[in-house]
Amino acid sequence: MRKLRSLIPFVPLVFAALCTAPVRAQTESPPAPATGSHAELIAKGEYLARAGDCIACHTIPAGKLFGGGRAMETPFGTLYTPNISSDKATGIGAWSADEFYRMLHEGKSRDGTLLYPAMPFASYTKVTRADSDAIYAFLQSTQPIHQVNREHTLRFPYNQRSLLIGWRTLYFRQGEFQPSPTQSVEWNRGAYLVLGLGHCTMCHTSINALGGTSLSKEFQGGLIPMQNWYAPSLTSNREAGLGDWSIEDITGLLRAGISKRGAVYGPMAEVVFDSFQHLTDDDVRAVAVYLKSLPGKASEVDTSPRSTYTTEEAARLAPLGGKIYAAQCAICHATGGQGKPPAFPPLANNQSIQMNSAVNPIRMVLNGGYPPGTHLNPAPYGMPPFAQLLSDAEIAAVVTYIRTAWGNHGTPVSEREVNALRSAPLF
């Protein structure tokens, strides 16, 4: 079984049970007047469904398009994504455009059932009525897949949807995207994509103890629950975020999956493969322009748990790390850590290696990885896995080395951290 893009917030449900405030009254925008031919509308909807990456969760790999059934594992049980194909009995073929918009905008299913926030309706609420109608038209044009939705297997009390009322009161702010009149058209388009369909905040904003996200920490990065990958900060903070990345570095990374600064891996490889590589240059550039405008707050600190180590352990592992690097890594990443970009990413001055959390570099050494094969990079170079070759101590040593050599300002890592990640879900 494939391990899915994980979901978030079930911790909050117990607390949410205490909160019984009713969901706020809704205002619905009227349906947009139809423009252009129906075929154009469907094509637009297909594109927007790419931008929203619907396929990633609603299609089993190599399975029937939008047939759902993908298992989403959480600490509280397993969710199964629903069928969103045009099948009238088991998909959304019988839904109206109004019902579809209400689902995206309010997080309620056709019968009024509250959706679990695994469905990113807190982002999709920003989608315009016109775009919702286009996505609706596209989904209605897809092959009907007759596949009955599988029941979630959440444990009590997480299977009580009434608990979601509290979560929504705390963390759901309904409303379409409102363009900022003081910003450019390009910035507003980028903001719309990032905050709405792109649902970037689902991974790139840390989850608090109640399973919600805090606006003050928006896009400052966070550990993705269950998957054990760290989604880095997207702000302009020099230490943790996009800092001195150029627009071209960002667009290259999002469209090709590789750049001079680094490659996408882990869950982001899927996002580039399924979504970003299919978007227009203009839209990806708009995303980059918006991200570059996110302020690098002086108050932003990397609040993820620091890698743990003892001075004694670090001293013991340090010389070993240099030796392993020379023997195993330098052939591609170069003696000075400058790499051979874009095929072999640089490790020197690479933020994703130096963050407080050492989860990403440890996992890359353990499991290796291929960036996604994209239109712009159809035959990517791959990082070898070392789990089968190196011991916990050896991996801790070499990760410590790359986090602290060449001016990198990461901290050492311990054997214990490496060992814990050997059992992290791969897939």
Place this chain on the structure above:
Amino acid sequence: MEHAPDTMQARVLACAACHGEHGEGTDNDYFPRLAGKPAGYLFNQLIAFRDGGRSYPPMNYLLAYLPDAYLKQIAEHFAEQRPPYPPPAAPRVDAATLALGRQLVTNGAPDRKLPACAACHGTGLTGMRPAIPGLVGLHADYISAQLGAFRYGTRHTASPNCMHDISSHLTDREITAIAAWLAAQPGPADPTPAAPSHLPLACGSVPN
């Protein structure tokens, strides 16, 4: 700034870590030889690992976002490799078991309508183009694990799954015998897979 070599070999370093620089395999029982297996077979396996037909998380993870065209290039790369075979393993079974293995591999069990391995995998056991793998140069534990995976349905192929049918009719001792005898064979003088010919049974992964 130095650039990475624009070669397949540099692109598949991620494979070499377990399967050897030229796909020769390693001394780990579960990292099989890839070199010289027909490209169609290797391509089918890469697709199966990517899409879930074969379940081995480290492989499923590595291939998840690689497109068909690139997997085909990877398959062709390893199909063209001709590294030397490792020396055969000393058998860990008794002579009678080894003889049983030889009998099943070369003659099958006609009374039970079980074809010989060699009928499809080539008289030299180097596989058959386009999509049947060679059986030489593999570890006994790897072979028996694959037969078990076929039998219990954890290794899927396109239907009809001929290897599921065959492995379901083999006893545990027969699987041990086949694996032990195959692993004890020296590398063939000519590692080229056999030309396509008529198969004794229908296999979904091999176009007929």
